[in-house]
Amino acid sequence: RAGEPEVEVFSVPSYACQRRTSLENHNAPLTDALSLLAENAELNDEEGRGVAFRRAAALLKTLPSAVMSASQLRGLPCLGEHSLRVRPLTSSRSQLVLTGIFGVGAKTADRWIREGIHDLHQLRASGQVLNRAQRAGLQHYADINQPVTRAEADAIEAIVEKAVSSVLRGAQIVLTGGFRRGKPSGHDVDFLITHPEEGREEGLMPKVKTTRNSYLESKDGPGRPPSNMDRFERCLSIFKLPGAAETPQRAWRAVRVDLVVSPISQFAFALLGWTGSKVSFRPDLRCYRSSDGSPVRQSLMFDFCAASEEEIFAHLGLEFVPPSERNA
Ligand code: GTP
Ligand code: MN
Ligand code: MN
Structure with missing residues (x-):
């Protein structure tokens, strides 16, 4: 009407x-x-x-x-x-700041807060024992909390692709996560790796990780937990991206990169799972x-x-x- x-x-x-x-x-x-x-x-x-x-x-x-x-x-x-x-x-703000550190979850953040640690400065001064991943996370906090652009994701894809095919010829790599859904930026870059011949992908992850030059630090997921979507070998890492455009005085910047390896028989499930x-x-x-x-x-x-x-x-x-x- x-x-x-x-x-x-x-x-x-x-x-x-x-x-x-x-x-x-x-x-x-x-x-x-x-x-x-x-x-x-x-x-x-x-x-x-x-x-x-x-x-x-x-x-x-x-x-x-x-x-x-x-x-x-x-x-x-x-x-x-x-x-x-x-x-x-x-x-609190403290929880957001502390869980923003790679390798720090809600439980650890809460424990630190109870001990009077509310920010990065206090954490550094506290003498808390950090594991390797957390140390790297603290060191590269600013880089890691800066969004990753699509252009950076593409640059990283080229580097990872080269590293992967140098250790296993014929291996295939796909960009997953938010970028596969068309997002213009993300908090990390996610990749799924497989090989067209079942079984050839076994043992690939440790080899990719030892092409050291680009990897700073990593926190491994469980090897083969029982559940279906989670049983893939994965590596949550901090990647050293050379030539970060905005800061020409620096040679590289740290970017969170997740790698997952799946056998070809499970590839479609892994792709669906890691695309989100x-x-x-x-x-x-x-x-x-x-x-x-x-x-x-x-x-x-x-x-x-x-x-x-x-x-x-x-x-x-x-x-x-x-x-x-x-x-x-
Ligand atoms: P941004 O990274 O912020 O752009 O968003 P995103 O959608 O890419 O999120 P994220 O990188 O956290 O996750 C990407 C995909 O990986 C999602 O579909 C998740 O379900 C999957 N994923 C993340 N962590 C795990 C995990 O521990 N196990 C499994 N199986 N999948 C995970
Ligand atoms: Mn992602
Ligand atoms: Mn991810």
């Missing part, structure tokens, strides 16, 4: 893996606030609340326009009173697979064979979602 604004009532499937979420976000102020709340909840070990905020943010990111009134959200999943009940922010997004798309795949909406066991998640991401979606009864639409 004339004079009355038209409000669209949104309708959205329950799980992020059933939706398309591009990088275009019409509700950034809301989703930024929810992400901050999620981060705070997680830093306070309130995992349930963290997940609720993440899911609410993921849902708002997928909407085709900005929310103008709450009535537009009626009946949508994930936005119940429970998930949106907001408590005061209790995580980690906050919603991947977790929702596990919820979607179960009958009651609670996450299905990791080990039961991919109890079938697939040669491509397309085959995985088809097997799960999902419409294919391209990487650029997995930005939930």
